[in-house]
Amino acid sequence: MSSSRYQITNLGTGKATEIETLVGSEGPEVLPLGSLYRDHGVFTFDPGFMATAACESAITYIDGDAGVLLYRGYPIDQLAQHSSHLEVAYLLLNGQLPTADQFKAFTGSITRHTMLNESLLRMFGGFHHDAHPMAMVSAVVASMAAFYHDTTDIYDPRHREIFAHRIIAKIPTIAAAAYKHAQGQPFVYPRNDLDYTSNMLNMFFAVPCEDYKVDPLHAKALDLLFILHADHEQNASTSTVRLAGSTGCNPYAAISAGVSALWGPAHGGANEAVLEMLADIGDVRNVPTFLKRVKDKDAGVRLMGFGHRVYKNFDPRATIIREMCHKVLGQLGGSDDPMFELALRLEEIALQDEYFVSRKLYPNVDFYSGIIYSALGIPRSMFTVMFALARTAGWVSHWLEMIADPAMKIGRPRQLYRGPARRDYVQMVKRK
Numbered sequence: 386m387s388s389s390r391y392q393i394t395n396l397g398t399g400k401a402t403e404i405e406t407l408v409g410s411e412g413p414e415v416l417p418l419g420s421l422y423r424d425h426g427v428f429t430f431d432p433g434f435m436a437t438a439a440c441e442s443a444i445t446y447i448d449g450d451a452g453v454l455l456y457r458g459y460p461i462d463q464l465a466q467h468s469s470h471l472e473v474a475y476l477l478l479n480g481q482l483p484t485a486d487q488f489k490a491f492t493g494s495i496t497r498h499t500m501l502n503e504s505l506l507r508m509f510g511g512f513h514h515d516a517h518p519m520a521m522v523s524a525v526v527a528s529m530a531a532f533y534h535d536t537t538d539i540y541d542p543r544h545r546e547i548f549a550h551r552i553i554a555k556i557p558t559i560a561a562a563a564y565k566h567a568q569g570q571p572f573v574y575p576r577n578d579l580d581y582t583s584n585m586l587n588m589f590f591a592v593p594c595e596d597y598k599v600d601p602l603h604a605k606a607l608d609l610l611f612i613l614h615a616d617h618e619q620n621a622s623t624s625t626v627r628l629a630g631s632t633g634c635n636p637y638a639a640i641s642a643g644v645s646a647l648w649g650p651a652h653g654g655a656n657e658a659v660l661e662m663l664a665d666i667g668d669v670r671n672v673p674t675f676l677k678r679v680k681d682k683d684a685g686v687r688l689m690g691f692g693h694r695v696y697k698n699f700d701p702r703a704t705i706i707r708e709m710c711h712k713v714l715g716q717l718g719g720s721d722d723p724m725f726e727l728a729l730r731l732e733e734i735a736l737q738d739e740y741f742v743s744r745k746l747y748p749n750v751d752f753y754s755g756i757i758y759s760a761l762g763i764p765r766s767m768f769t770v771m772f773a774l775a776r777t778a779g780w781v782s783h784w785l786e787m788i789a790d791p792a793m794k795i796g797r798p799r800q801l802y803r804g805p806a807r808r809d810y811v812q813m814v815k816r817k
């Protein structure tokens with residue numbers, strides 16, 4: 386594709402600026418508007434970044450109209466079928482699929498970084514038993530800079546590499562510690578003989594008083610969910626990691642900011658909200674009444690797990706997860722799970738409803754993921770932590786890409802000010 390030329394003209398003064406578009410390897414052309422303020426004294430205004438690219442990236446590509454998601458060029462369905470979360474993490478971090486030797490070295494490094502400093506582990510004791518796990522995870526991740534000083538020089542590539550491996554290795558341990566703290570159970574240390582997801586399941590569900598054997602089917606299902614959640618280009622949490630990281634803050638602080646941004650129900654918190662919604666609906670017979678409330682703008686109710694800023698056709702991850710629900714629930718003997726049946730029926734009814742059709746609202750990645758997490762025994766309050774755990778690979782990749790870019794600048798949006806114009810201070814006694 387070749388670039389196009391645009392002209393921006395002030396129709397009052399006739400002053401015109403020609404702008405040539407930037408052309409990426411995929412996707413629409415991009416108008417570089419950075420010089421508008423210099424040349425014309427005007428800002429651009431695009432709340433919610435509806436049509437604004439905030440950075441260049443070579444990590445993930447989404448075509449929302451065609452339902453395409455590529456990690457480093459590889460289609461998500463191929464990765465879901467053939468790869469593993471750690472291989473995908475390597476791909477996102479390094480840009481290429483690993484050779485056997487590279488993968489061995491990478492998994493070896495991740496495996497050797499799984500333990501947490503004991504003082505960091507003791508931090509969990511300071512939280513109330515019913516603290517939301519996302520609050521604990523975000524706080525503990527932010528605190529890592531206080532424990533791992535040897536990886537906070539962001540200008541040292543080796544520090545950056547160790548940080549990347551360390552956070553990817555330790556995030557399941559942190560998630561498990563949050564879970565065990567909420568359960569009032571003793572913490573279970575990581576086991577380096579287990580693969581990434583089996584180790585996570587063991588840390589979650591093993592107890593000192595009896596044997597626990599990880600079901601390989603559970604580990605595989607979890608691994609697949611992690612692949613699907615590993616990255617999604619410039620979403621709210623990734624953009625938060627980039628914005629925080631652009632200040633030069635330590636990388637753990639940037640990732641913690643991402644965890645906090647992910648927590649909201651419009652983003653990663655939707656998986657928890659979907660199961661709450663399904664429980665509230667309770668029965669297929671209540672679906673029409675529920676959808677009536679969703680369509681009533683005054684009710685302030687959304688069909689959680691539906692709609693996406695970028696996907697206006699279908700979310701390819703949702704299609705894979707729906708299939709996986711059939712398979713996993715079938716194998717686990719829960720194919721008649723009432724929540725899954727309700728979700729299927731809700732989707733079917735919504736997809737025939739003019740409200741959702743006209744707005745191009747389809748199920749997103751979070752519509753079905755919670756059903757699988759539930760089938761694996763993971764409680765609702767941990768769903769968004771699972772998302773954070775998987776997305777850590779993406780956040781770290783974006784942070785690394787940004788920090789290594791010589792053109793990196795602090796992120797600093799402008800605004801359309803609508804507050805009071807300049808006015809003079811009035812003494813309190815004279816105020817009415």
Ligand code: CMC
Pocket residue numbers: 617620650651652653654655679686687688689690691692693694695744746749750751
């Ligand atoms: N239920 C009902 N109406 C909806 C929904 C929904 N889930 N999503 C969008 N709409 C309507 C919205 O009311 C608006 O209607 P109108 O044009 O009449 O005012 C129209 O569709 C466009 O919505 P929007 O809020 O302007 O779209 P957005 O791109 O700003 O929001 C979204 C995207 C994901 C925040 C939104 O679709 C939503 O709130 N969905 C439910 C929460 C959810 O499932 N989030 C997970 C997203 S996927 C995982 C992730 O990336 O974290």
